[in-house]
Amino acid sequence: MKIKVETRGLGKRYKEVVALAPTDLQVQHGEFLTLLGPSGSGKTTLLQMIAGLVMPTQGRLLIDGVDATDIPASARGVGLVFQSYALFPHMSVGDNVAYPLRMRRVARDQIKRSVHDALTMVRMQDFAGRYPSELSGGQQQRVALARCFVYRPSVILLDEPLGALDKKLREHMQLEIRRLHRELNATFIYVTHDQEEALTMSDRICLMNDARIEQIGTPRDLYDRPESRFAADFLGHSNLLDAEVYAGVLNWRGLSLPIPQESAEFVGPASLLVRPESAELVAPGTGFIRGVVSQAIFTGSDMRVIIDIGDGQQFFVRTNRELARAPGDTVGITWNARESVLLTR
Numbered sequence: 612m613k614i615k616v617e618t619r620g621l622g623k624r625y626k627e628v629v630a631l632a633p634t635d636l637q638v639q640h641g642e643f644l645t646l647l648g649p650s651g652s653g654k655t656t657l658l659q660m661i662a663g664l665v666m667p668t669q670g671r672l673l674i675d676g677v678d679a680t681d682i683p684a685s686a687r688g689v690g691l692v693f694q695s696y697a698l699f700p701h702m703s704v705g706d707n708v709a710y711p712l713r714m715r716r717v718a719r720d721q722i723k724r725s726v727h728d729a730l731t732m733v734r735m736q737d738f739a740g741r742y743p744s745e746l747s748g749g750q751q752q753r754v755a756l757a758r759c760f761v762y763r764p765s766v767i768l769l770d771e772p773l774g775a776l777d778k779k780l781r782e783h784m785q786l787e788i789r790r791l792h793r794e795l796n797a798t799f800i801y802v803t804h805d806q807e808e809a810l811t812m813s814d815r816i817c818l819m820n821d822a823r824i825e826q827i828g829t830p831r832d833l834y835d836r837p838e839s840r841f842a843a844d845f846l847g848h849s850n851l852l853d854a855e856v857y858a859g860v861l862n863w864r865g866l867s868l869p870i871p872q873e874s875a876e877f878v879g880p881a882s883l884l885v886r887p888e889s890a891e892l893v894a895p896g897t898g899f900i901r902g903v904v905s906q907a908i909f910t911g912s913d914m915r916v917i918i919d920i921g922d923g924q925q926f927f928v929r930t931n932r933e934l935a936r937a938p939g940d941t942v943g944i945t946w947n948a949r950e951s952v953l954l955t956r
């Protein structure tokens with residue numbers, strides 16, 4: 612695998628504010644990498660430094676193995692798409708998409724062909740003569756995408772590009788962007804704070820927290836094997852049982868709960884993570900712990916059951932649609948210990 616973009620101790624400070632702590636990151640050629648994290652975690656800062664729009668205060672950036680830290684943005688072969696579409700309102704769709712090519716003094720015939728191809732890829736070929744004000748939000752974002760990749764940058768950076776769209780359109784555009792990624796054979800670095808979006812779209816997710824990388828891996832790695840409470844909480848729903856581990860069990864409220872095999876040697880304070888879909892409701896008196904159903908919510912595809920397990924804590928279980936339990940019922944809860952994760956930070 613070829614490394615397309617690499618940061619070596621790349622960091623940014625604004626006086627006392629650390630926007631990005633020194634960061635090492637490698638993005639493979641052709642990869643779809645998502646920077647995921649809460650607002651203020653440094654995602655945009657990292658992306659803008661790769662784009663060349665923000666200068667780092669330390670470290671280096673390499674593109675194709677070449678030090679690009681001091682190369683101006685326009686010479687990096689990097690395209691950028693923002694949430695605000697930033698189309699030129701006084702230019703037609705066709706002229707908007709042609710703009711980067713005109714700036715690069717591409718021949719007129721070539722521009723015509725490239726614009727047509729780019730608009731066809733985003734399924735907007737019939738709208739070349741329209742103005743941005745005559746388009747819906749989703750259509751404008753398609754045009755912004757076409758304008759970004761019309762000059763075939765080998766790295767495409769997208770900063771919350773779907774943030775302004777409603778849920779249905781956003782989900783549709785997620786699939787469209789994935790399709791474009793396949794067709795363009797470019798490296799995509801995508802910023803979002805939406806964990807579902809990150810799980811759906813990414814080859815790998817780089818989870819950011821507090822101006823640094825918290826964990827990096829495939830969507831499955833992050834969901835199934837989070838390395839911290841932060842990662843467990845940020846992706847998906849998590850039930851966390853906090854207690855002390857000794858002698859290979861979690862001593863939780865006087866019970867001895869099993870911990871996964873790979874953590875058998877651990878001793879000390881920890882949290883056991885149980886995902887809602889790993890857990891199951893069983894008869895009271897059986898299972899690992901017990902509780903009282905507080906809500907059973909029908910979501911169409913399944914039931915989401917919230918159970919009070921004492922001390923003000925709730926436990927969330929996802930079960931099949933046919934579950935016959937009502938608020939007030941006492942239940943036992945069991946889970947597959949192999950699917951649980953012991954978190955020690």
Ligand SMILES: Nc1ncnc2c1ncn2[C@@H]1O[C@H](COP(=O)(O)OP(=O)(O)O)[C@@H](O)[C@H]1O
Nearest residue numbers: 625628629630649650651652653654655656657
């Ligand atoms: N131009 C700036 N001046 C001062 N602080 C900034 C500037 N840009 C970003 N920051 C700070 O850096 C941190 C990271 O910001 P940002 O990269 O925009 O986060 P994200 O995109 O994850 O929301 C935040 O605390 C933000 O306030």
Ligand SMILES: [Mg+2]
Nearest residue numbers: 651654655656
């Ligand atoms: Mg941002």
